Amino acid sequence: MGIDKKIKAGDVRAASRLIRDIEDSIPAAKVTIKSIFSLTGKAQVVGITGSPGVGKSTLVDGLIEASRKKEKTVGVLAVDPTSPFTGGATLGDRIRMQRHAEDPGVFIRSLATRGSLGGLSKAVGDAIHVMDAMGKDMVLVETVGTGQQEVEIIHYAHTVLVILVPGMGDEIQAIKAGIMEIADIFVINKADRDGASKLQRELMAMLDMSRIAPGGWRPPVITVGSSFKPDDFEKDVGRLSATILEHYEYLVKSNLIGDRLRRKTIHELNEALRSSILEPVLRVLVSTGELDRMVERLLSKESDPCSLAEEVAEKYLQGCI
């Protein structure tokens, strides 16, 4: 059986291997990704984002549980920011989630950011495709940090959850810093802590001020209590899970799903172009030693980066400059 057929059949080993190959930029992975592309587009992709320490993994674990109760299958992709030096994932504390390891309806993988050439974004997109092609009903993508990376999740997700906790300092500042507009659902986690209702009030006030089109989606603010009180936690996460499905239904009913799909597609094409256009040129420059010579010329201030890059473009591009 070909790898694409295995993936379609939900083969965990084939899927894991493919995701590892995607992460390591193994050329063969490209061929498989091509062959499974037509199987994709069925899963609801949910981005889960927030600063380190807000409890994303715990929430993801709760959401897996809630989905399984509705007999929905789930893929989870944890995107780890990685040191540019060590090259390995550093967050290993997803032990709790491992209790789902035996459940064939759940597939959990993490993805580390290895290269510095911005390949992560493409790898995330491809790994989502793998889980989608496996037939998972929902793909949860957990990202860490509040930088560029988070904002990128909107290119892939149908629904974006922004997780906040009370008392982490200037949450509202964090929200203002570009992440307000990407949220489809706000989650106040650890909502039994001091400051939860203040945070909720501030969020509500901010939403009141933001322009929402008539009939548009106003991001709900869902509070989730401590996971140390399992019953309450389960109830809260159940509510969150229902809201996630509601958002998808809203997208479908309002025809906005087409816009999101188009946005995803354009982004994906951009990433593929970067890989097919820029990387071959870099490979030639490295293998011929030309890159080293250019660096020496720059260090001696003999030339500047822009002029050198233009020389390269003249040599390797045709029909567009």
Add this chain to the structure above:
Amino acid sequence: MGIDKKIKAGDVRAASRLIRDIEDSIPAAKVTIKSIFSLTGKAQVVGITGSPGVGKSTLVDGLIEASRKKEKTVGVLAVDPTSPFTGGATLGDRIRMQRHAEDPGVFIRSLATRGSLGGLSKAVGDAIHVMDAMGKDMVLVETVGTGQQEVEIIHYAHTVLVILVPGMGDEIQAIKAGIMEIADIFVINKADRDGASKLQRELMAMLDMSRIAPGGWRPPVITVGSSFKPDDFEKDVGRLSATILEHYEYLVKSNLIGDRLRRKTIHELNEALRSSILEPVLRVLVSTGELDRMVERLLSKESDPCSLAEEVAEKYLQGCI
């Protein structure tokens, strides 16, 4: 007088305009950047990074003050994360810093992340060059967020400050998440808060465990008290300022400065190549409507992104595929 001469002479208006043009990707800016490149490489570039709310702007303000006392001139570049939708900078609260606006030895500008094509990194590098060419002794680059962006600052900075505050949740997790290795100096800000000494102990323990080469630089941990007690704050920031200079002296004495310079140069060349190779192709695809047609083919699952990108590469690349 040409713009390059004006920049060299420290003309604030010319420099501001050039940075704005860099941000807006105005083609003419490229020509000026080329002409000032040979003037660059003299300033100490200091990256200042940490989660929103840790007090980066207040520290930058203190560092400006400390540098001016030593009669050093300072450039400040505040990198704002921007909503992918609104396209404008969202953090306007740098009012305090504005008291330096009248001081000709201080030049403060902010840079927003506009495009989604990853142009920010290149813009940051170019804006640093402008301040460097103006003759500023030190360029402070303030970045927000804990994602990709922060890790990128190492490509531009000689010295990276990672700012933490007590009681923001899992600081240590944040540190582990890739930013540990980029820090040359740790700063515990708002160190009069509860938990400061615990945080300091944890940082020290982590540094004890990390391998530092004999004669290597062990990142010092500097505590800075509240800016509401001006005398203490000034003393603490004075210490920080001295440590920043010490780190630069260390780089020079140990010859590591050459490695950092090489790393900066390679990164800059990569960015320039992306701009000169990828962007012309995208421009042609957009202007001929080819991009739209490709998106339609993808939406109908007629083809996949990778195959389409390869077709484009075959058409526009020569001599490297």
